[in-house]
Amino acid sequence: MLAAVGVSSLDDLFETIPAEVRFDGRLDLPEPAAEADVWRELSGLAARNRPADELVSFLGGGIYDTFVPAVVEAVTSRSEFLTSYTPYQAERSQGVLQAIFEYQTAICELTGLDVSNASMYDGATALAEAAILAAAHGGRPGGRIVVSGGVHPEYVQVLATETHGLGPAPVVIADDGGGLTSAAALRAAVDAQTAAVVISQPSFFGGIEDLAAAARIAHDAGALLIVVADPLALGVLASPGQEGADIAVGEGQSLGNYQNFGGPGFGFFAARKELTRRLPGRIVGETVDGEGRRGFVLTLQTREQHIRRERATSNICSNHALNALAGLVYLSWLGKDGLPALALQLARSAAYLRERLLGVPGVEPYTRGPVFREFAVTLPVAAGDLVAALAQRGYLAGLDLGRFWPERGNTLLLAVSESRTRAEIDAFVEEVSAHLD
Amino acid sequence: MRTLTETPRRATKPGAPPPGIRTIYEKSRPGRRAYSLPQTGVPEVSLDELFPGVARRRRPARLPQIAEVDLVRHFTELSGRDYGVETGIYPLGSCTMKYNPKVNELVAALPGVRGLHPYEPEELVQGALELMDTLSRWLAEIAGLARTTLQPAAGAHGELTGLLLVRAYHEDRGAEPHIALIPDTAHGTNPASVVMAGYEPATMPSDARGGIDVAAVRRFVNEHAGDIACLMLTNPNTLGLFETDIVEVARIVHEAGGLLYYDGANSNAVLGRSRPGDMGFDIVHFNTHKTFSTPHGGGGPGAGPVVVRDILEPYLPVPVLKKTAAHQYTLDYDRPRSIGKVRSFYGNFGVLVRAYAYIRALGAEGLREVSDAAVLNATYVMAGVRDLFDVPYERPVMHEFVVSAEPLRAHGVRALDVAKRLLDYGVHPPTTYFPLIVKEALMIEPTETESRDDLDAFVAAVRAVVGEARSDPELLRTAPHTMPVGRLDEVAAARNPVLSQRFPDDEVAAARPT
Incomplete structure (x- = not known):
């Protein structure tokens, strides 16, 4: 191909770049890797993360663990x-x-x-x-x-x-x-x-x-x-x-x-x-x-x-x-009937979780009135502490709103997915209760 | 790909009934469904109890009611009318439609990648943060600059981010320049981004060699002393030509107090061969979906990381990755001089993972080979078709090139007709009518992943079409002939926009007296 375009080396193709801005060194990057090694390295990095669905997640705040069919x-x-x-x-x-x-x-x-x-x-x-x-x-x-x-x-x-x-x-x-x-x-x-x-x-x-x-x-x-x-x-x-x-x-x-x-x-x-x-x-x-x-x-x-x-x-x-x-x-999979059915399920689970959590001494409502799939409560402790403690117990307990507003360090935002069962919610509330005790 | 002996003409016989195209809404039938919902055991409270006093929907959204098999068949049918990189050569200039290694898809689908919530405690996402930090350093090395933000979601978004960094830099110095210089060859996103950043674009002409006119830049900068915020440049430019005067241009702009922005859309030409930082640029964006391979998805998603010189580091969007004394990665939001945020969370992580896998697989040597092959392939195709067209600038081309189909106008044939006829030959046509300074432009970027066989076949297709332009121009003007539809009426589409499904009950409602 070089001959077909009339040059003798690949370097000749870059002669148009002025010498003063030509890069003659070697980029400081790792050696090339075989596909198996790329796979292994990225699997290793991924394994150092905990995917939300390996835990019982109540995290929302704009990103949700809705099931992907x-x-x-x-x-x-x-x-x-x-x-x-x-x-x-x-x-x-x-x-x-x-x-x-x-x-x-x-x-x-x-x-x-x-x-x-x-x-x-x-x-x-x-x-x-x-x-x-x-x-x-x-x-x-x-x-x-x-x-x-x-x-x-x-x-x-x-x-x-x-x-x-x-x-x-x-x-x-x-x-x-x-x-x-x-x-x-x-x-x-x-x-x-x-x-x-x-x-x-x-x-x-x-x-x-x-x-x-x-x-x-x-x-x-x-x-x-x-x-x-x-x-x-x-x-x-x-x-x-x-x-x-x-x-x-x-x-x-x-x-x-x-x-x-x-x-x-x-x-x-x-x-x-x-x-x-x-x-x-x-x-x-x-x-x-x-x-x-x-x-x-x-x-x-x-x-x-x-x-x-x-x-x-x-x-x-x-x-x-x-x-x-x-x-x-996804919307076609849900269809005309599935969308309202899913929405109802989310609202029911959120209402149930809120009702249960507000039964824990010291947990007070923040969000007023009906909620859809998410709500905030105030805690008698720093929300960040509860999140850290429950992460050890296999839960993503929610979002510490002190992240955005220092004065809301005791406020926790919790969300439900449609897969969250009553048993999981009950067990989570027990854990929260034990932590606050 | 078709050969010359089986030249396609018309697929549909005159008088044949048009194939029925139905939307998924038109395939909907009451009672059919694909969805299922898990049993939760949560008390089945009614909507009235859940939402007292709340305004609810009056009628359900008219989503389709369709069985899973019909849903899958519908989209299989649709995909059969499309063409991707995995169908064949896709030399769409400026879009870098290269083949994307499959392992990238596999790693992006790892549970520890796609299953991460952005607000998980940092201890649970150390692998993700390390990946982002490493990729940031690699991109800085490739750019020849200091620090990276991965937040921008696409190239144009990177441009806006870069321009906001320019603004923050000047504001921090008490300066209020308001002009951004842009060559007339620039991508349309450049002037649009300038306006979104609140600046005014000033278009710089190209010289006789297809580069930015240095004398014009010097004159303009002298006439607008103190008012130059930055210059945005793509190098090689959209003509596929290297801007050989870049060092002088950088000196002029820097002496005037301005910064230099590198539109990295054409980075595929110079990986490991030349670095924007060494050319004098202060800010660079990469389109990682192009240069570092993510399938373009029918329009996206991409990612547009921005790399900057150290003087701009304080202004980067929050959060910035930091390593603590305990060798843990953390996200630093305490950055008082930051421009703020340009996207929710941390950027298109799923796309960035693919860029990581790509750079990791190729290494320094492999990236250099990418550009070597990209430039060789473009040069080779150029050699194969140049005699058919006008060549606006007689200079060595890099990863893409532009020719003018102006000679075909004598036969009443336009660049658009060439593109449409190429569809009949089973290849994707080049970009047309861009850059604007070349009449009847055809902008061809074969990319490095095409074999010589495929390049030869593409050249043969172009040659055949140009031959037809001379012998049977009507064949081009009415092309394509073998696609599911013929040339579509764009004027009617714009004059009477139908932008969503028309439902029968809409017509009933519209007919009802109000």
């Missing part, structure tokens, strides 16, 4: 889905395009909104993009984002970081002391300079928010309402669209994706029809070919960076298509 991987491992890229050549990518169209449909159905894009990186960046849509691409240019204290603290941090160069810093209003948004505090924080209000359903503390009230407050001030939603909660709770939201975003990990130490899952992004041409990212639409045959294409691309460059609605290029496909397969 076998059909998900059977589909996502098909090489045409796995090893293709963004479907730029529509005629040779009808499968991926149709799958994205079906995914968009599922997200519209869950959120009760009109349009969905093809996916974002995660819930946090989806929220940042929603805020950018509200503040930079319409609504109120340069307007302020008002965020409920019930929104995931990492999402708030990502929102603040990613919008740092674009306008005023977001305003976060404290929660009402019971893990919910105070309507009075929200009303006081919203004014004619507010571009959007952000609220989470359920709240980060697991409580059920009054979305309709938040929508009224936002809309009275001419601002948009952005809802960060747990997609499984939408199996029973009123959808953001039904309650008046303009945009719904969230983390899709618990729809058929593994926990993956936090990533990759996927972010979803849905909005009212009027905002369609301001959406970030890929969107697939249905159309026909010259003979009238049904087909699917990437559409409304003049919003996107590869066409519009600095006037694009976002810089996103690669998204999380494969994780979104897992989400679609």
